[in-house]
Each structure stands twice: as C-alpha cells, then as structure tokens.
Amino acid sequence: MMKLLALDMDGTCLNSYSKISPTTMDALYLARTSGIEIVPTTGRALSCIPHQLRKTGLFRYVISSNGAVAVDLKERKTLFRALMPYEAAATIIESCQGPDLKMAAHIRHDYLLQGQLLPFFGHLIYGRDASQAKAVPDLAEFIRSRHADVEELQFFLLTKKARERTRRIVSEFPELSSARTSYYAEIYSSNATKGTALSAVADYLSVSKDEIACIGDGENDITMFQASGLRFAMGNAVPALRSMADVVVSSNNHDGVAEAVRSLLTAFL
Template sequence: MTAKYRLLALDMDGTLLNDEQQITPKTVEWIQKAVDAGVHVCLSTGRAFRSAMPYAEQLGLKTPMITVNGSELWREPFELYRRSLMDPALIQQLYEIAEEYGIWFWAYSTEQVYNRNNWDGDIMGREWLKFGYSTEDDEIRHKLLMQLMDLGGLEITNSTPTNLEINPLGVNKAYGIGEVCKLLGIEMSQVVAVGDSLNDLAAIQAAGLGVAMGNAQETVQQEADAVVASNNEDGIAEVIEKYILSEAEVTLGTDC
C-alpha cells in the first residue's frame, strides 16, 4: 500500500521557485498533497542553509535538507548531519584564479557567503564549503573550466549557464540524496529528483526518476527521464500530479 516514489528532491532556484523567487500557491498546494500522501519532500539546493530554510518553513517541511550542493546535509531543520569541507589552501588557489581573470567570485564558509565586495582575506581562519565564479564571457569561462579541470579533485558544476560552482570531488546533490535515502530507509530507485542546471545533473541521472524543468539547460533536459513545464508554469505541480500521486493511485489500486 505504498507509492512507488517515496522521496521528492527539489532544486530551488529555477525549479521550486519562479523567477520572482517565490513558490506559487499551486505548487504549495501540490507539495502539501504529496506530503499528505506520505511522500518525503526534500530541498536539494546550492544555497546555504539560512537562505533555504525560510522556504522549508513556508512549506512546513521537517524532512532532511541538502544545502550547498551537498556540502551540508541536515537530518532535519537546524540539525546538521554531515558537512564536507574544502581545503583552505585550495580556496586560496581558487581566489587567486578569480583575481587573475578579474571576474566575480563568491565563497561559502560555514558562517556566511563572501564575495569580491566583502572579501577580507581571512582564508585559513574559516571553514569552507563551496567556491563559485561568474562571467558572461564565454571564452574566459571556458579557459577557467579547463584550468579547474587540470587542478583535479574538484566537483565542477553550475547553477546558471554563466557560472561555475566548485565543491569537493564526489560531493554533489546525488551524494546528498543518497545520504538522505539512508536516513529515511529508502532506495535511490524510489526518488524523484527535479532540477534545471548542471548542479542537478548527477541527481537526475542517479534517481529513480530524473525530471528536468522546461527552463532547464539543454544537457539536463537530454539526460532527464522526463521534462515538465517551466518554473514559471508550476512545473513542480506537474511532477507531483503526473508522476508521483498518479503512481501512488496505481500502486494502491494494484495492492488492493
């Protein structure tokens, strides 16, 4: 008497949130229907915890959360389960590369987000989770990508077509969802993972059902099992209605 899919892992920006950074009433309604049907709903985001938590509270979620692309895993809101840190010497190196190209950068410590505007140089005195670059210049971004790949030991993704995000190798949303599955006692085959960017790709490939939003980057759409409406057209509501609750009804009907 259980649904085929037990966990819905949701990226936030470009997926759960529309372009106004809001969760629409229709999406809230369908997420509540999924929760009421016994489906775990997990935020899986590149954002830091404090930036993601207000949306979890809006949805009333008490489930595990994946933040900073998997560098932080939360057993439940405000209870940290696992954290993957980056070597401060690597952060120094990544910072120097940003300066070399003269491009925008940011870095997530365990306390706050630093960027070009508030960088104070205190690298060794902090614990680091993620580093990012942003540039509209395709040529610079390609050179940067090649340089980062040569460094090795990095998980390189993006959250928009014009940025690059760096986590420790092997730390991504698929890893995070795998850990959440262990906490919940379910299998990866029972997961629906939804996203729009390269930092969602590993999760979409690993999940039982990988779903790309209609606004997703082309590579993500090609790798997904299904493509739904965009983040401005309640794509998440479509995922739940079409692939999760309908599956539950079919399974319940069969078992009964």
C-alpha cells in the same frame, strides 16, 4: 510507493521572479501530508533556502551547495559533507582575484561575498532570499584565519582574461571540479554532487532508489536523476536532463512542480 521527493529550487520550484507560486506551495503541502519526504536539493547555501519554504514544516532534510552538504535540521546533524580544503580554496582565491573577477563562497552553511557590490545586486535580484548573505572584505583571509573548509566557490568572470586565468589555476587542483558558463564559475570538491548527497540521505532514511522521485532543470541535476527511480524534468530543462527524464512537465513559470506532484500522487498513492 514513493517515499522521498528531491526537489531542485532555482529554475524548478521557483519561477523566473524567484518566487514559489501558491499552486506549487499547495502541491508541496499535499505531497508532505501524503507522507512523502520533501528534500530541497539546491545549489544555494543552506542559509539562503527560499524564504517561502522556511518555517513551513515542509521539510526536515536539505541538500545544499550542489551536494557539498546534506543535513538533518531537526537533529542538527550532518549526513554528508564533501568540502574543499581551506588552504586550496584560499590559494585559488588569491591566484585568481583581480578587478575583472568578483567572488563569493559557501562556508559553514553561509553565503559570503567579498566586498559590498555583490550583496547589493543579490538583494536586488533575490530580495528576501538574499537577506542572510554576508559581506567580508577578504575571503581568502577569512577562510585562512578560521581554517574554514569551503562548500563551494563562486566566481563572476567579467573578462576573457578572468575566464582563462580561472580555468588554468583551477586545473592545477585535480581534487576539485568546476561548472562554468562564459561569465560564471562554480568550484567545488569532486566528491560533491547532488546525487551522492541524495544517496546518503536515502541510506540514512532506509529509502531505496526506486522509492525516490526528483524534479530538476539543470546540468547540476544530472547526478540527482541518476540516483532517483522516477525523474521529472521541467519544460525549461536543459536537453541533457530532458533526455533522461521519465516525464517532462511544464516550465517553472507554469507550475511544472505542481504538475509533477499531481502525477506522482495519482500514480503511486
């Protein structure tokens, strides 16, 4: 019997408009009332969990910031944490910053953005989900003055020079890892993965790997797949994840999560 469902958010539970469809919401309620513990497992900061899921009673445990933090919301307890030391984070920000780079950070469950431009675009793209984002004038100063260790740094790279500068500077910190595209980089502790955090939650709940199912779409979900006994890849998933999946379902624009939940309930309940 499956006891836990680790569920990615963006590109999986949410469609291309950053919404959760009624069909998917109904499937999640059915899974929860059937006794399955739903664990949102997301790259977002905890404060930016999709608004459609807040106050639903669907979940108690959350893995956020790509596995940097796992929490028990009911007990207000941290189950897992793998953070960047504040001094390293501040140094990277100061060394990388320039007019060709915009930056944000996940700190103490909040989503902090340097300046006013990023919050504006965040609200434009994500609507109510970005309502908890906070603008600060100087991220490095904010981090240093509060001795605030960092869950994740996010850099928006506007030029080739910004990409090269960021790659060179981050390489000087072997205790950190990064994931990047041509225009974007995430920087985090090498110990922060969705899979590690998921295993910590499972241990806390005395749930075995064979009792864990997961649904995902991106490369950051690979370690989550490795920590799960049953793996569903979305139809829009990256090839590496599709190749690892036990089942490939429809895309996030065609209620693939609902399809996975129905399959899960039919097979194991």
